[in-house]
Amino acid sequence: MQTNELLQLFTDDIGTAQRLLELIDAEFQAMSERDLPRLEQILSEKIPLLSQLDQHGSARSQMLAAQQLSADRAGLEALASRSENGADLLTRSEELSQLLESCRDANLRNGRLIRANQASLKSILGILRGGETPGLYDSRGGAAKIAHQRPLSQA
Numbered sequence: 001m002q003t004n005e006l007l008q009l010f011t012d013d014i015g016t017a018q019r020l021l022e023l024i025d026a027e028f029q030a031m032s033e034r035d036l037p038r039l040e041q042i043l044s045e046k047i048p049l050l051s052q053l054d055q056h057g058s059a060r061s062q063m064l065a066a067q068q069l070s071a072d073r074a075g076l077e078a079l080a081s082r083s084e085n086g087a088d089l090l091t092r093s094e095e096l097s098q099l100l101e102s103c104r105d106a107n108l109r110n111g112r113l114i115r116a117n118q119a120s121l122k123s124i125l126g127i128l129r130g131g132e133t134p135g136l137y138d139s140r141g142g143a144a145k146i147a148h149q150r151p152l153s154q155a
Contacts, residue, residue, distance in 0.1 A: 002063050009056045009063075011090035016056075017099035020049045024106040031113050053100075085099040 023046050030038040069075035076093055080086030106146035 002067065003079065003089060006060060006063050006079075007085060007089055007092060009060055010089065010096055013053055013056050014092065014096050016044070016049050016052055017096060017103060020046065020053070021099060021103050021106060022108060022133060028110050029104070031110065031117070080092055080103055098108065 023042050027039065027046075029044045030042060051141075064071045064075045064079065065077075067079060069078050076089060080089045083089065
């Protein structure tokens with residue numbers, strides 16, 4: 001009976017992970033367009049999905065522990081070897097693992113975009129505050145020597 005529950009958790013989590021991947025991709029698009037209201041909406045949709053994945057992961061670990069198996073791939077393989085739907089368990093587990101890996105990769109991509117935007121914003125703020133100047137050139141192509149830097153508000 002445990003294997004049917006475990007299989008159902010895997011099936012539910014596959015759907016959840018697919019939806020999460022869609023949201024992470026939508027998040028990337030919204031960040032690219034700087035659509036903050038859409039980002040807030042996506043975040044509010046992502047949080048329950050992440051919570052559900054975490055709860056189901058804990059439940060799967062507890063089910064394996066109740067069978068005195070390790071809560072890893074080896075434990076799942078041991079359970080699958082003595083179950084009539086063991087092949088389905090392993091297939092669903094692999095499918096979920098691949099989806100979660102895709103989510104992780106997409107999330108890392110989004111993180112790189114966030115860091116690039118932060119660096120750009122920091123540079124722009126530095127210019128506006130007068131502490132940082134862009135590389136300027138004089139009429140001969142050499143670096144311009146600016147004697148005194150003034151903040152934009154004083155220019």
